[in-house]
Amino acid sequence: DAGVTQSPTHLIKTRGQQVTLRCSPKSGHDTVSWYQQALGQGPQFIFQYYEEEERQRGNFPDRFSGHQFPNYSSELNVNALLLGDSALYLCASREQGGLNTEAFFGQGTRLTVV
């Protein structure tokens, strides 16, 4: 079992550009969440996808959007990048059927906006 996998691992973008990050959940998991972690801070919830729909959203602007595919994998898109979007982006997956189940995280994508 490969666990949660994210790509790419590192990315450098210019202010104003758009970026797409990808996540494959752990085998058997159907719910994917995205978190943003600034340096020295705890992760902040962006949104969660289940059954290909956004189910819950944190306090992030509409520049942040996502998608979930029928195979449960997910993408995070960020438009009009700002310097403040530089962070580690983490994907987490779990099994929605059991709300008590553990969340498993990927290794993250380090995004640097210059």
Add this chain to the structure above:
Amino acid sequence: KQEVTQIPAALSVPEGENLVLNCSFTDSAIYNLQWFRQDPGKGLTSLLLIQSSQREQTSGRLNASLDKSSGRSTLYIAASQPGDSATYLCAVRPDAGGTSYGKLTFGQGTILTVHP
């Protein structure tokens, strides 16, 4: 709004010492609490999950306790080793009532350094 606080922010101990990391949360209506470990620049590794109905969970040298009514959890690490050096994060999931799909709310973490 749920807020999670971790104390201390940083901790440095000699190898072999037993230590306790603290986590407090403001809203006791939680479904579960999870402790994670994060190495520099890496993702999160799940250490322990405690359901709201449980008082503690153990895995190897790690023991986590939960007092939901007082909004507190502790992570106890026995016989610390240099390999335990990392940032430790606690996170709470809200109660599953209604249509909540259970986002995790994290503390800012405790940076642990265990020196030989």
